[in-house]
Amino acid sequence: MSLIETVDFDGGEILSLHQRILSDIREKILSGAWPPGHRIPFEHELTDEYNCSRMTVNKALSQLAKAGLIERRRRSGSFVGQPQSQAAxxxxxxxxxxxxxxxxxxxxxxxxxxxxxxxxxxxxxxxxxxxxxxxxxxxxxxxxxxxxxxxxxxxxxxxxxxxxxxxxxxxxxxxxxxxxxxxxxxxxxxxxxxxxxxxxxxxxxxxxxxxxxxxxxxxxxxxxxxxxxxxxxxxxxxxxxxxxxxxx
Amino acid sequence: MSLIETVDFDGGEILSLHQRILSDIREKILSGAWPPGHRIPFEHELTDEYNCSRMTVNKALSQLAKAGLIERRRRSGSFVGQPQSQAAxxxxxxxxxxxxxxxxxxxxxxxxxxxxxxxxxxxxxxxxxxxxxxxxxxxxxxxxxxxxxxxxxxxxxxxxxxxxxxxxxxxxxxxxxxxxxxxxxxxxxxxxxxxxxxxxxxxxxxxxxxxxxxxxxxxxxxxxxxxxxxxxxxxxxxxxxxxxxxxx
DNA sequence: CGTTTCAATATGTATATACATAATCGCCAT
DNA sequence: ATGGCGATTATGTATATACATATTGAAACG
Known part of the structure; x- marks a missing residue:
């Protein structure tokens, strides 16, 4: 078995861990399961959940933050953002x-x-x-x-x-x-x-x-x-x- | 002196190494100095140029690739992309x-x-x-x-x-x-x-x-x-x- | 009681390392 | 020639670690 695992699930799509974390969280936000303002798990909690290193979680969360879906605050955690102005x-x-x-x-x-x-x-x-x-x-x-x-x-x-x-x-x-x-x-x-x-x-x-x-x-x-x-x-x-x- | 250096230059803006690599390369592409199709330096060359680790260079280049400014090809290197369809x-x-x-x-x-x-x-x-x-x-x-x-x-x-x-x-x-x-x-x-x-x-x-x-x-x-x-x-x-x- | 200080905490940035993978080049046998 | 094979190379992904930094909450102090 390789060190870097890829996971085959659902539609049979192969996703890297990074992408899986990304799409999991995105789904939770877009579905409304995590409404705006909701605190998403700390990096170390996601580290445990996905059994991976903090760097991997951090990269995924940073990306979501840059996309505007979440807002990150030092010492406080990461929060689901308010839907911003309609940009198309x-x-x-x-x-x-x-x-x-x-x-x-x-x-x-x-x-x-x-x-x-x-x-x-x-x-x-x-x-x-x-x-x-x-x-x-x-x-x-x-x-x-x-x-x-x-x-x-x-x-x-x-x-x-x-x-x-x-x-x-x-x-x-x-x-x-x-x-x-x-x-x-x-x-x-x-x-x-x-x-x-x-x-x-x-x-x-x-x-x-x-x-x-x-x-x-x-x-x-x-x-x-x-x-x-x-x-x-x-x-x-x-x-x-x-x-x-x-x-x- | 801190391990993680920040660089103060030009307008007095403080940029992380990551951001500096990003903006340097973006500037070269947008100015036309590196025209479409031009091969940009390999990761290990930029590693030397900026005196940093490959991870840092890699993150910057991956970001440029996702933005569509460059195209990355395994074994061949990274190349300036063709200006894509006008998206506004x-x-x-x-x-x-x-x-x-x-x-x-x-x-x-x-x-x-x-x-x-x-x-x-x-x-x-x-x-x-x-x-x-x-x-x-x-x-x-x-x-x-x-x-x-x-x-x-x-x-x-x-x-x-x-x-x-x-x-x-x-x-x-x-x-x-x-x-x-x-x-x-x-x-x-x-x-x-x-x-x-x-x-x-x-x-x-x-x-x-x-x-x-x-x-x-x-x-x-x-x-x-x-x-x-x-x-x-x-x-x-x-x-x-x-x-x-x-x-x- | 208010203010200052300090430790704890979560994120931010960077490193060195390891292994995976796709593409290419050159060698060799057919 | 040429078709296949393996070595090489550059990127892709992940790890463990280290230190920076902003912010909070509580303890110490006046």
Whole structure:
């Protein structure tokens, strides 16, 4: 028999001790068996219960604490936390993937491409303080024959110089940027908007029709990279977000 | 001098070794110094660099791996991951807090309250398979004198029996439920919608005006608890979501 | 009676060690 | 060549131990 035991139980899943402690406690909390405020067993008690070292218990509890499920207090013990503010994780996929998930053929078409020195509006959208070259793009994502989303994008050419050479005729800027910009932070704004005449015409919907607007500002290493606005006709799109007390 | 050293540097922040390794590596990845695919030093190399034990390095790297910043491969080493699909964290606050953040007085008013045996539509919204008692509520959240959001809610009375006794005259069901339902999972759907005549009248906007709709389904311990639909006039509300490569 | 001090306690961080396991590399026999 | 085999290597998981640190509760003191 090995020194490190793995336990085969229930569904036949193999869990490490660490994971078993984690899921046991999580289950107790999520089921309500241990309500908010309840003191969970001390580390040394769990050490006995699971017949393992304190380090193993400690790692599991620290993880639960980081996930916000429990709160740890020196000298007092660990307590089930109060359910915090609703925070949901929103997965924002590439539009190609969304369209193909619907079983429809995807196509991107460039409508406009303009290189210019940033005007005040560009700088506001990108969060730039000084003027510099930007690329303004407008394009349309199709699902089959129907417009699926309108994309209006600004790229900060000081941050992504190579973009100046790219035509973006039928490759969308999103996928192009991923892979070229290493890792980034982003801020998203989601709102509803009535289609103005131009947007309505482009998306082939009625003027004034409701649209879902998703705006994203992206930074890489503190430098503004891009600002993009996606406009979806209301019928074409629902964002789905999930909240599960972190599996952390 | 203590055995466990803490290091005081830069901004004067005290970081544990563990945290220092974490933030050093994160910085290298986010700055692009170590691009995606780059092999980061082996554990034993970092052990030398930071003059600490492998366990400490291992904990830090495992954490980065769980956060998705790096990918670990046995026998090969650890590598900077490809920036994954955009996932953003959406904080969905209580409406009272949102309104008060705007500096406006908040008020909730019940419009309707109906206890009934679930009809098919209720069960579809709640995700119930068998019929049972539900409470259907409709209420209006005010910011000052103006309607801020319309709330249409179903509560599964089999899961939250006490709700049957509550009038919800001027206390919103959201805050009431928090604290009574221990920990929960939720699914959110966000979309744009045109106000129909009833909604327009209630929210005091034009029929057909765009609205942002946020629907939330909540479970606790696998049991459906509540379904709620918030309808915001487009002007009144923007959701903000942030994505930062996990600090995990 | 209030305050100060101190020991006890539970968690926080780190070490050295041990063994497990998956993947890869090179060797060898076919 | 090539297909299998074993050694090597880097990570994965767990242990026992040590010392740090915040907090509490009780004892000692003015």
């Amino acid at each position: 994780v929103l997965e924002l996929h590439d539009i190609r993937i969304e369209v193909e998930a619907l079983g429809l053929p995807y196509r991107y078409e460039r409508l406009e491409r303009l290189k210019r020195r940033s005007i005040a509006e560009d700088r506001a959208l990108l969060g730039l303080s000084a003027p510099g070259p930007v690329l303004a793009l407008e394009g349309l994502h199709f699902a089959g024959e129907r417009p699926f989303a309108l994309e209006q994008r600004l790229i900060n050419l000081s941050a992504v110089a190579e973009a100046a050479e790219e035509e973006f005729l039928d490759i969308a800027p999103g996928p192009w940027l991923i892979g070229r910009v290493p890792w980034s932070e982003a801020e998203h704004r989601i709102r509803a908007m009535a289609a103005d005449d131009t947007v309505a015409d482009t998306l082939d919907i009625d003027p004034g029709a409701p649209c879902l607007v998703v705006e994203r500002r992206t930074w890489s290493a503190e430098h503004p990279v891009t600002h993009v606005r996606f406009v979806y006709p209301a019928e074409s799109h629902t964002l789905v977000a999930r909240f599960t007390p972190s599996q952390g | 964290v959406l904080e969905l606050h209580d409406i009272r807090i949102e309104v008060e953040a705007l500096g406006l007085p908040y008020r909730y008013e019940r419009l309707e309250r109906l206890k009934r045996r679930s009809i098919a539509e209720d069960r579809a919204l709640l995700g119930l398979s068998a019929p049972g008692p539900v409470l259907a509520l409709e209420g209006l959240h005010f910011a000052g004198e103006r309607p801020f959001a319309l709330e249409q809610r179903l509560i599964n009375l089999s899961a939250v029996a006490e709700a049957a006794e509550e009038e919800f005259l001027d206390i919103a069901p959201g805050p009431w439920l928090i604290g009574r339902v221990p920990w929960s999972e939720a699914e959110h759907r966000i979309r744009a919608m045109a106000a129909d005549d009833t909604v327009a009248d209630t929210l005091d906007i034009d029929p057909g005006a765009p609205c942002l709709v946020v629907e939330r389904r909540t479970w606790s311990a696998e049991h459906p608890v509540t379904h709620v639909r918030f309808v915001y006039p487009a002007e009144s509300h923007t959701l903000v979501a942030r994505f930062t490569p996990s600090q995990g």
